[in-house]
Amino acid sequence: MGAQWKVKGKELAANARGKLFGRLAKDIMIAARNGADPASNSRLRLVVEQARKVSMPKETLDRAIKKGAGLTGEAVNFDHVIYEGYAPHRVAVMVECLTDNVNRTAPEMRVLFRKGQIGTSGSVAWDFDHVGMIEAEPTAKGADPELAAIEAGAQDFEAGEEEGTTLFLTDPTDLDLVSRALPAHGFAVLSAKLGYKAKNPIDPASLSAEQLEEVESFLAAIDGNDDVQNVFAGLAG
Numbered sequence: 001m002g003a004q005w006k007v008k009g010k011e012l013a014a015n016a017r018g019k020l021f022g023r024l025a026k027d028i029m030i031a032a033r034n035g036a037d038p039a040s041n042s043r044l045r046l047v048v049e050q051a052r053k054v055s056m057p058k059e060t061l062d063r064a065i066k067k068g069a070g071l072t073g074e075a076v077n078f079d080h081v082i083y084e085g086y087a088p089h090r091v092a093v094m095v096e097c098l099t100d101n102v103n104r105t106a107p108e109m110r111v112l113f114r115k116g117q118i119g120t121s122g123s124v125a126w127d128f129d130h131v132g133m134i135e136a137e138p139t140a141k142g143a144d145p146e147l148a149a150i151e152a153g154a155q156d157f158e159a160g161e162e163e164g165t166t167l168f169l170t171d172p173t174d175l176d177l178v179s180r181a182l183p184a185h186g187f188a189v190l191s192a193k194l195g196y197k198a199k200n201p202i203d204p205a206s207l208s209a210e211q212l213e214e215v216e217s218f219l220a221a222i223d224g225n226d227d228v229q230n231v232f233a234g235l236a237g
Contacts, residue, residue, distance in 0.1 A: 017054075023229050024051045025064040026098045027193075029076050032068030042176040046192045053190055083109045084124035086117045087218045089211050092124045092234035094196045099227040112222050115214075128196040128232065132175030134168040135160045136187035143186030152181035165190065169197065198234035 024047060031044035038045035044065070051061050066072050079102055083095040093116070099105040110118055134154070138145075145166040149157040154168040161167070166187065170178045172194050179192045204212055215235070223231050 020054060021051075021056050021060060022226070024054070024056055025060060026078060026229065028061065028064040029068030030078060030080075030098065032065045033070075033076070036065050036069035036071065046176060046179060049189065050191045050193075081105065082121075082125070083113075083118065084121065085113050085119040086124070087233065088116055088214045089202075089207060091116075091202055091215050092127050092198060093219070093222070094124060094128055094232040095222055095228055096195075096230040096232070097225075097227045098229050105225075105227045108225060108227070109222075112225065115218050115221075125196075127199050127234065129199060130172055131155070131195060131197050132170035132172050132178065132192065133195045133197075134170065134175070134179055134182065134192045135162075135165050135190045136168060136182055137162075137165045137190060138186055139183070139188050140186050145187070148182060148185035148187050151185050152178045154178050193230075195230060196232040198232070198236075201234045201236035203236050 027047045028044065028051065031041065031047050034043065035041040036044075038048050048061065048065075063072075067074050068076055070076075077100055078098045079100075081097045081099060081102060083097065085093055085095075087093050095109065097105055097109075137160075145157045145168075148154075148166075149168055152168070153174055154170050156169040158167050158169070159165075168178060168182065168187075175192055175194060179189050182189055207215065215233075219231055219233055222228060
């Protein structure tokens with residue numbers, strides 16, 4: 001959770017999948033502004049690979065690329081906005097949004113943060129590191145994540161969100177470089193993006209079951225907003 005909070009629960013799988021495709025489509029459109037060819041646009045290549053790994057329909061993927069690159073005649077105007085604050089029980093939160101209407105998103109975020117505390121720019125960011133996050137899985141038995149991290153140029157690594165995966169952490173400027181290098185060291189890249197990692201995460205064990213449920217409910221409400229791309233919470237583990 002210290003890396004990125006995600007919605008839990010199998011009953012949410014269908015809705016989560018639809019939301020994931022919507023978020024990836026936005027990422028693809030933004031990346032495609034710098035060119036529609038993934039071979040010469042590293043940011044686009046990374047998000048296209050991620051979209052293919054989660055079986056995004058090819059029509060949806062191609063349409064997002066063309067729209068973002070301006071090949072359909074439709075305007076793509078998304079603003080990248082970060083909202084900072086605290087969930088209940090002083091859990092720091094960074095909320096990353098892509099919105100076509102900040103005047104809609106801002107008041108919605110203020111309402112969602114009522115059970116916590118919304119902050120000003122920089123009020124929480126100081127307690128997070130801006131890093132590249134690469135989730136990968138071993139392609140061969142005995143693949144060593146520590147050795148792979150060193151040889152691929154990652155700064156650090158830790159257990160991934162899914163069982164058996166590893167989260168490799170990089171300098172933001174090295175995200176594409178490390179993503180390209182990892183397969184040669186026994187790891188297949190599942191996703192790669194820039195994100196925020198808490199410097200001083202709270203141990204969930206320090207919260208009661210009721211308090212943790214309050215935090216989870218708050219994060220789920222934030223994550224459910226259509227303009228939210230990523231939610232990074234200061235929880236360890």
